[in-house]
Amino acid sequence: xxxxxxxxxxxxxxxxxxxxxxxxxxxxxxxxxxxxxxxxxxxxxxxxxxxxxxxxxxxxxxxxxxxxxxxxxxxxxxxxxxxxxxxxxxxxxxxxxxxxxxxxxxxxxxxxxxxxxxxxxxxxxxxxxxxxxxxxxxxxxxxxxxxxxxxxxxxxxxxxxxxxxxxxxxxxxxxxxxxxxxxxxxxxxxxxxxxxxxxxxxxxxxxxxxxxxxxxxxxxxxxxxxxxxxxxxxxxxxxxxxxxxxxxxxxxxxxxxxxxxxxxxxxxxxxxxxxxxxxxxxxxxxxxxxxxxxxxxxxxxxxxxxx
Amino acid sequence: xxxxxxxxxxxxxxxxxxxxxxxxxxxxxxxxxxxxxxxxxxxxxxxxxxxxxxxxxxxxxxxxxxxxxxxxxxxxxxxxxxxxxxxxxxxxxxxxxxxxxxxxxxxxxxxxxxxxxxxxxxxxxxxxxxxxxxxxxxxxxxxxxxxxxxxxxxxxxxxxxxxxxxxxxxxxxxxxxxxxxxxxxxxxxxxxxxxxxxxxxxxxxxxxxxxxxxxxxxxxxxxxxxxxxxxxxxxxxxxxxxxxxxxxxxxxxxxxxxxxxxxxxxxxxxxxxxxxxxxxxxxxxxxxxxxxxxxxxxxxxxxxxxxxxxxxxxxxxxxxxxxxxxxxxxxxxxxxxxxxxxxxxxxxxxxxxxxxxxxxxxxxxxxxxxxxxxxxxxxxxxxxxxxxxxxxxxxxxxxxxxxxxxxxxxxxxxxxxxxxxxxxxxxxxxxxxxxxxxxxxxxxxxxxxxxxxxxxxxxxxxxxxxxxxxxxxxxxxxxxxxxxxxxxxxxxxxxxxxxxxxxxxxxxxxxxxxxxxxxxxxxxxxxxxxxxxxxxxxxxxxxxxxxxxxxxxxxxxxxxxxxxxxxxxxxxxxxxxxxxxxxxxxxxxxxxxxx
Numbered sequence: 001x002x003x004x005x006x007x008x009x010x011x012x013x014x015x016x017x018x019x020x021x022x023x024x025x026x027x028x029x030x031x032x033x034x035x036x037x038x039x040x041x042x043x044x045x046x047x048x049x050x051x052x053x054x055x056x057x058x059x060x061x062x063x064x065x066x067x068x069x070x071x072x073x074x075x076x077x078x079x080x081x082x083x084x085x086x087x088x089x090x091x092x093x094x095x096x097x098x099x100x101x102x103x104x105x106x107x108x109x110x111x112x113x114x115x116x117x118x119x120x121x122x123x124x125x126x127x128x129x130x131x132x133x134x135x136x137x138x139x140x141x142x143x144x145x146x147x148x149x150x151x152x153x154x155x156x157x158x159x160x161x162x163x164x165x166x167x168x169x170x171x172x173x174x175x176x177x178x179x180x181x182x183x184x185x186x187x188x189x190x191x192x193x194x195x196x197x198x199x200x201x202x203x204x205x206x207x208x209x210x211x212x213x214x215x216x217x218x219x220x221x222x223x224x225x226x227x228x229x230x231x232x233x234x235x236x237x238x239x240x241x242x243x244x245x246x247x248x249x250x251x252x253x254x255x256x257x258x259x260x261x262x263x264x265x266x267x268x269x270x271x272x273x274x275x276x277x278x279x280x281x282x283x284x285x286x287x288x289x290x291x292x293x294x295x296x297x298x299x300x301x302x303x304x305x306x307x
Numbered sequence: 308x309x310x311x312x313x314x315x316x317x318x319x320x321x322x323x324x325x326x327x328x329x330x331x332x333x334x335x336x337x338x339x340x341x342x343x344x345x346x347x348x349x350x351x352x353x354x355x356x357x358x359x360x361x362x363x364x365x366x367x368x369x370x371x372x373x374x375x376x377x378x379x380x381x382x383x384x385x386x387x388x389x390x391x392x393x394x395x396x397x398x399x400x401x402x403x404x405x406x407x408x409x410x411x412x413x414x415x416x417x418x419x420x421x422x423x424x425x426x427x428x429x430x431x432x433x434x435x436x437x438x439x440x441x442x443x444x445x446x447x448x449x450x451x452x453x454x455x456x457x458x459x460x461x462x463x464x465x466x467x468x469x470x471x472x473x474x475x476x477x478x479x480x481x482x483x484x485x486x487x488x489x490x491x492x493x494x495x496x497x498x499x500x501x502x503x504x505x506x507x508x509x510x511x512x513x514x515x516x517x518x519x520x521x522x523x524x525x526x527x528x529x530x531x532x533x534x535x536x537x538x539x540x541x542x543x544x545x546x547x548x549x550x551x552x553x554x555x556x557x558x559x560x561x562x563x564x565x566x567x568x569x570x571x572x573x574x575x576x577x578x579x580x581x582x583x584x585x586x587x588x589x590x591x592x593x594x595x596x597x598x599x600x601x602x603x604x605x606x607x608x609x610x611x612x613x614x615x616x617x618x619x620x621x622x623x624x625x626x627x628x629x630x631x632x633x634x635x636x637x638x639x640x641x642x643x644x645x646x647x648x649x650x651x652x653x654x655x656x657x658x659x660x661x662x663x664x665x666x667x668x669x670x671x672x673x674x675x676x677x678x679x680x681x682x683x684x685x686x687x688x689x690x691x692x693x694x695x696x697x698x699x700x701x702x703x704x705x706x707x708x709x710x711x712x713x714x715x716x717x718x719x720x721x722x723x724x725x726x727x728x729x730x731x732x733x734x735x736x737x738x739x740x741x742x743x744x745x746x747x748x749x750x751x752x753x754x755x756x757x758x759x760x761x762x763x764x765x766x767x768x769x770x771x772x773x774x775x776x777x778x779x780x781x782x783x784x785x786x787x788x789x790x791x792x793x794x795x796x797x798x799x800x801x802x803x804x805x806x807x808x809x810x811x812x813x814x815x816x817x818x819x820x821x822x823x824x825x826x827x828x829x830x831x832x833x834x835x836x837x838x839x840x841x842x843x844x845x846x847x848x849x850x851x852x853x854x855x856x857x858x859x860x861x862x863x864x865x866x867x868x869x870x871x872x873x874x875x876x877x878x879x880x881x882x883x884x885x886x887x888x889x890x891x892x893x894x895x896x897x898x899x900x901x902x
Contacts, residue, residue, distance in 0.1 A: 101343035230344045238337040243345035250348045260351045
């Protein structure tokens with residue numbers, strides 16, 4: 001694994017996302033974020049082994065001796081421990097919204113688009129999960145499923161995930177239900193489903209699909225990503241605000257409607273939070289200004305309990 | 308009816324459309340902003356749209372009304388409280404037009420009778436707490452109790468003095484400015500167009516005039532006796548008539564009590580009357596036409612001086628002076644005799660030209676001094692110049708001239724004409740001095756059309772003594788010549804100061820005396836503008852007197868004390884504007900809060 005550059009050693013996880021993105025490419029940045037995040041945690045939150053051999057890795061102090069591959073010690077005179085597929089802690093599926101609305105930033109000079117932010121967050125999350133031997137997969141969707149990466153726990157799997165994430169282009173509309181149904185097919189055993197979206201989609205259908213996943217025994221987590229400008233309405237004295245996906249527009253004076261809009265958005269966020277909690281789904285509201293480390297900490301703080 | 312003190316401010320009413328225009332401008336082509344969370348905006352607007360739209364239109368309405376209220380308040384509106392007999396104490400100036408035109412008969416009665424009746428009805432509504440003034444054609448603001456002024460109105464008869472309504476309104480405004488009570492001016496007049504002039508009263512003005520159009524009228528507006536003095540052989544009189552009747556009027560013109568000559572004079576035209584000769588002296592010239600509805604302009608008087616022609620002698624060899632004298636002799640304006648010397652200094656009255664030989668100027672000056680003349684010939688000036696234009700002579704070119712120098716102080720007052728800013732023709736006693744010889748090498752005068760009238764006036768008026776013939780109208784000031792010491796008319800005498808003014812009050816002839824000598828007269832006739840009875844348009848009156856209301860004569864009594872019985876709406880409108888302003892603030896802040 002490539003070491004982070006000198007500049008990326010500045011705790012990327014705590015930097016402003018836009019500033020951090022300017023310092024390094026996606027891979028280095030992600031590693032920097034994860035390194036920084038782990039440094040902050042001092043130790044990995046999970047580790048585990050399987051009875052079905054998956055791969056070897058270098059022995060580290062603390063590893064149980066029964067998993068040391070003595071034959072390999074005899075051949076190479078170095079300690080390796082065996083890792084088994086069945087004993088990975090978790091099978092995680094990251095479900096990522098790449099619709100047109102995600103490719104928007106209220107202030108492109110200062111703030112990443114929601115898609116850019118989510119790409120980095122997903123990469124970091126995947127790296128974290130894979131490092132702790134959790135099989136991690138990816139589903140990207142817009143109005144249809146755009147990319148599917150089955151869950152694997154191999155270290156090299158992250159590179160595959162990273163390549164897929166990096167090349168995701170924004171689509172058109174948003175339809176989360178097919179993607180969530182695809183998760184059912186991909187995660188046959190209980191696992192973790194992380195649904196990352198701006199939630200500008202069919203709420204009832206999406207909630208029903210999420211609840212179904214929960215009903216199947218999966219841990220479900222919703223990351224509601226919003227741009228700061230979506231929280232507080234601003235703009236020229238009077239403007240026509242147009243949805244990039246549906247081209248539906250509303251002409252109004254932002255000054256006149258800012259307060260009502262803020263209340264409405266707060267209500268929408270609260271409604272999502274209530275609906276998710278009521279179904280045992282973790283819900284996290286994240287803005288694209290939130291440092292990645294804080295976002296990861298929020299996501300991984302109580303991985304088994306409701307948010 | 309609502310009236311306005313500053314109606315021109317109402318031009319600002321279109322500004323009430325400013326909120327609407329701004330609204331429309333701001334609605335035009337708003338920029339498009341890409342915004343993913345439009346669904347939240349749709350949700351918000353659906354919840355609040357109806358209420359906000361109502362509030363928005365209310366805001367627009369309030370802002371429009373606010374501007375309207377402010378503009379109307381600035382225009383100083385007032386409205387009658389009620390047309391009741393009682394009113395609050397007020398000041399009122401009643402202008403009753405008793406000018407000669409008010410004597411025009413219409414439907415068997417003089418217009419002044421209608422005005423008097425209306426004035427009396429107005430004064431009947433007055434209370435002892437009102438301050439009242441009456442202004443008529445004598446332009447004196449008489450203050451009095453209602454009873455006194457009713458008596459004054461009853462005693463009014465058509466005056467011979469013209470009333471300038473603009474000056475009367477201005478005078479009324481000045482009078483009201485001295486009183487603290489709410490004031491108003493009521494003008495009762497036949498509203499002749501020729502009687503109007505601009506005025507800027509700062510109080511409400513009610514103008515009332517009869518509705519019926521005036522009768523056709525023809526009046527004598529000019530009586531011209533031609534060049535004076537007349538010779539005993541007689542003279543010619545030109546009579547001019549004006550009016551709106553197409554029928555020529557028979558006019559009789561005569562001197563003194565002698566039977567006159569008659570002719571038809573068309574309205575807007577003139578007729579010439581050749582009158583037979585009479586004895587030397589001052590004669591009153593009378594012109595009369597057949598009576599019509601306005602009698603005041605049917606007669607006109609003038610003054611004619613009849614005297615024998617001047618008897619003079621001259622050098623027949625003088626080409627231009629001799630030729631002019633011959634023409635005057637041929638036309639009966641000059642005869643041969645010792646009385647007047649033309650061209651040189653003689654024993655009697657003399658018209659003196661500078662000698663052709665400069666060496667003789669000194670001897671001439673010494674002779675002038677011996678005669679007690681106040682002037683002498685100075686140096687020869689050969690710079691071409693132009694003479695000043697005066698009553699005796701127009702502008703003529705002067706190529707060479709002697710300067711004329713006064714020998715005594717005060718002599719400058721007898722300068723008749725100047726050239727190059729210095730005296731050119733002067734009079735001293737019975738001597739007239741010309742700075743240039745009457746020769747084209749000296750001046751262009753002998754070649755000009757005015758040469759013969761100039762020579763006639765020179766021999767018959769200037770050299771033989773002054774003849775002052777002035778014209779005037781009753782009540783109008785006439786400026787008298789310096790020498791006049793007394794004015795007489797039919798046994799009445801007024802001591803006057805020469806150069807001062809004299810204000811005749813009646814039509815007729817006023818003789819001007821200098822010591823014991825009669826030096827001229829003033830022909831006083833009714834102002835010719837009184838003959839034009841056409842009334843002014845209401846719009847013309849309202850434009851001349853801002854804030855004036857033109858109403859029917861019958862409505863005048865009710866409107867007379869409307870100034871006091873009128874309530875100013877300004878305060879109410881300002882309160883309304885304040886309330887609207889508060890509404891605007893409340894709506895605007897509520898709009899932002901709820902949106």
